[in-house]
Amino acid sequence: xxxxxxxxxxxxxxxxxxxxxxxxxxxxxxxxxxxxxxxxxxxxxxxxxxxxxxxxxxxxxxxxxxxxxxxxxxxxxxxxxxxxxxxxxxxxxxxxxxxxxxxxxxxxxxxxxxxxxxxxxxxxxxxxxxxxxxxxxxxxxxxxxxxxxxxxxxxxxxxxxxxxxxxxxxxxxxxxxxxxxxxxxxxxxxxxxxxxxxxxxxxxxxxxxxxxxxxxxxxxxxxxxxxxxxxxxxxxxxxxxxxxxxxxxxxxxxxxxxxxxxxxxxxxxxxxxxxxxxxxxxxxxxxxxxxxxxxxxxxxxxxxxxxxxxxxxxxxxxxxxxxxxxxxxxxxxxxxxxxx
Amino acid sequence: xxxxxxxxxxxxxxxxxxxxxxxxxxxxxxxxxxxxxxxxxxxxxxxxxxxxxxxxxxxxxxxxxxxxxxxxxxxxxxxxxxxxxxxxxxxxxxxxxxxxxxxxxxxxxxxxxxxxxxxxxxxxxxxxxxxxxxxxxxxxxxxxxxxxxxxxxxxxxxxxxxxxxxxxxxxxxxxxxxxxxxxxxxxxxxxxxxxxxxxxxxxxxxxxxxxxxxxxxxxxxxxxxxxxxxxxxxxxxxxxxxxxxxxxxxxxxxxxxxxxxxxxxxxxxxxxxxxxxx
Numbered sequence: 001x002x003x004x005x006x007x008x009x010x011x012x013x014x015x016x017x018x019x020x021x022x023x024x025x026x027x028x029x030x031x032x033x034x035x036x037x038x039x040x041x042x043x044x045x046x047x048x049x050x051x052x053x054x055x056x057x058x059x060x061x062x063x064x065x066x067x068x069x070x071x072x073x074x075x076x077x078x079x080x081x082x083x084x085x086x087x088x089x090x091x092x093x094x095x096x097x098x099x100x101x102x103x104x105x106x107x108x109x110x111x112x113x114x115x116x117x118x119x120x121x122x123x124x125x126x127x128x129x130x131x132x133x134x135x136x137x138x139x140x141x142x143x144x145x146x147x148x149x150x151x152x153x154x155x156x157x158x159x160x161x162x163x164x165x166x167x168x169x170x171x172x173x174x175x176x177x178x179x180x181x182x183x184x185x186x187x188x189x190x191x192x193x194x195x196x197x198x199x200x201x202x203x204x205x206x207x208x209x210x211x212x213x214x215x216x217x218x219x220x221x222x223x224x225x226x227x228x229x230x231x232x233x234x235x236x237x238x239x240x241x242x243x244x245x246x247x248x249x250x251x252x253x254x255x256x257x258x259x260x261x262x263x264x265x266x267x268x269x270x271x272x273x274x275x276x277x278x279x280x281x282x283x284x285x286x287x288x289x290x291x292x293x294x295x296x297x298x299x300x301x302x303x304x305x306x307x308x309x310x311x312x313x314x315x316x317x318x319x320x321x322x323x324x325x326x327x328x329x330x331x332x333x334x335x336x337x338x339x340x
Numbered sequence: 341x342x343x344x345x346x347x348x349x350x351x352x353x354x355x356x357x358x359x360x361x362x363x364x365x366x367x368x369x370x371x372x373x374x375x376x377x378x379x380x381x382x383x384x385x386x387x388x389x390x391x392x393x394x395x396x397x398x399x400x401x402x403x404x405x406x407x408x409x410x411x412x413x414x415x416x417x418x419x420x421x422x423x424x425x426x427x428x429x430x431x432x433x434x435x436x437x438x439x440x441x442x443x444x445x446x447x448x449x450x451x452x453x454x455x456x457x458x459x460x461x462x463x464x465x466x467x468x469x470x471x472x473x474x475x476x477x478x479x480x481x482x483x484x485x486x487x488x489x490x491x492x493x494x495x496x497x498x499x500x501x502x503x504x505x506x507x508x509x510x511x512x513x514x515x516x517x518x519x520x521x522x523x524x525x526x527x528x529x530x531x532x533x534x535x536x537x538x539x540x541x542x543x544x545x546x547x548x549x550x551x552x553x554x555x556x557x558x559x560x561x562x563x564x565x566x567x568x569x570x571x572x573x574x575x576x577x578x579x580x581x582x583x584x585x586x587x588x589x590x591x592x593x594x595x596x597x598x599x600x601x602x603x604x605x606x607x608x609x610x611x612x613x614x615x616x617x618x
Contacts, residue, residue: 178399194572
């Protein structure tokens with residue numbers, strides 16, 4: 001029996017989804033137009049449809065398009081994972097970056113990438129990221145299962161993050177490649193510069209499986225917000241739900257980090273901003289957060305391309321500038337929970 | 341004391357000083373890869389008592405084979421002191437903390453700058469030869485270089501200059517005020533980055549590279565069996581497609597040719613010249 005309030009929510013949710021899709025399409029087109037070289041998209045597309053290869057078509061199809069697609073894929077993965085994790089542990093601070101999942105995914109990818117495994121077998125790169133992410137999510141889940149306080153989650157996240165960052169630095173310093181040690185910036189801050197279609201194809205399969213796993217839990221997540229016991233009595237298999245979210249987060253975030261480095265705070269900001277529009281229901285938040293994540297990351301990527309710095313700013317710098325004050329705000333808002 | 345006397349005194353003392361440095365067999369330690377390469381040409385292992393670890397790295401050092409005859413130190417100040425150097429040769433950009441410490445400890449330190457032209461290189465070799473008391477060897481090295489340059493210049497008179505752009509790790513290119521620019525000129529190529537107003541080593545975006553309309557693309561390469569993000573950009577699909585579409589010659593130049601200015605620069609020019617097919 002739908003109440004007036006939930007009907008109103010559903011209308012709001014639909015409107016929000018449509019607005020996010022429109023924003024995403026607009027940004028997609030802008031992203032194809034922004035770059036060092038000015039080119040007319042319409043002429044270039046005409047050329048491409050006539051099968052005329054030109055420099056413009058290479059720039060559009062092989063430099064700007066893969067970059068845009070990666071921003072959409074990775075942004076959606078981060079937004080969706082943030083929303084799913086927050087629903088699972090019922091804690092608004094759960095986010096792949098803050099709880100150290102991104103950093104441990106970076107560690108896995110670094111080990112695979114710099115020691116020649118990825119050259120021998122390209123799929124090893126996303127798999128390395130996925131294994132790293134999986135270990136971190138399982139550890140954090142085991143830790144917060146019986147003690148779901150904000151303090152435990154954040155402190156454990158700090159520990160996992162710093163340990164993985166240190167091990168990443170160690171692995172980079174041990175790498176035989178002299179450029180490796182300088183590349184820690186990429187792995188900790190993230191960037192989409194000069195990525196190609198190779199990377200899109202590498203992460204697409206696992207990303208889609210991860211999305212499907214997380215989205216398949218959306219009805220159960222709504223029920224779970226009523227509490228474990230109520231959810232179980234309503235037929236929700238909590239173990240199965242947790243397994244799906246853990247695996248889904250590991251697959252999509254692990255793959256994303258392995259080609260873009262760790263980009264923080266997207267999964268924190270987006271679900272938090274959108275939550276009021278979906279009636280605070282964690283399940284209904286998932287799709288909106290995926291769209292919102294894609295919009296945010298694409299906008300951030302366009303911004304770093306427009307900023308006139310000599311070398312392109314790492315995209316994670318921008319999301320952290322936006323997200324860290326937000327994080328602080330969330331902590332201050334919920335400081336009641338810190339009291340023992 | 342009048343002016344003439346002063347001049348005489350100065351030149352006499354200079355003479356005495358140089359005689360004393362030549363007479364005593366100096367112990368020289370190098371703290372810089374580029375200094376390693378020059379000093380290995382000028383000194384025997386008995387007087388060049390320490391070079392860097394990088395010197396034997398085939399991917400970074402042009403004279404990596406020679407380096408195995410010399411003792412390689414680990415860059416720590418304790419080991420450098422244990423080698424009892426009379427003269428330390430460092431790069432102008434060696435870490436300032438190390439340089440300050442060596443100054444405080446009272447060592448004689450010579451700092452080498454970065455040459456931008458062949459003339460700079462020749463000056464640097466002559467200066468270094470004087471400092472280590474091997475002027476003859478230095479002059480011989482300079483003569484060999486001059487002969488090689490003459491040989492290079494006689495090779496490329498006929499054809500019109502091809503337009504070339506250098507693309508290194510991390511998407512960096514080299515502009516007008518760099519030794520790379522000089523190397524390209526020696527090889528008979530026009531450096532596009534210099535034309536567009538780039539002065540030093542600076543990043544060049546992949547998009548700008550594509551529209552720069554090059555005939556030759558010189559890609560930096562590292563002989564190592566591991567990947568790095570820095571080198572991934574050199575394998576980008578867009579570069580492959582550019583090369584196919586516009587018939588751009590792609591030439592991989594190992595990093596050891598570029599890493600220092602010196603005799604390796606002439607070798608780089610001749611390597612490039614031989615790799616180009618007209």
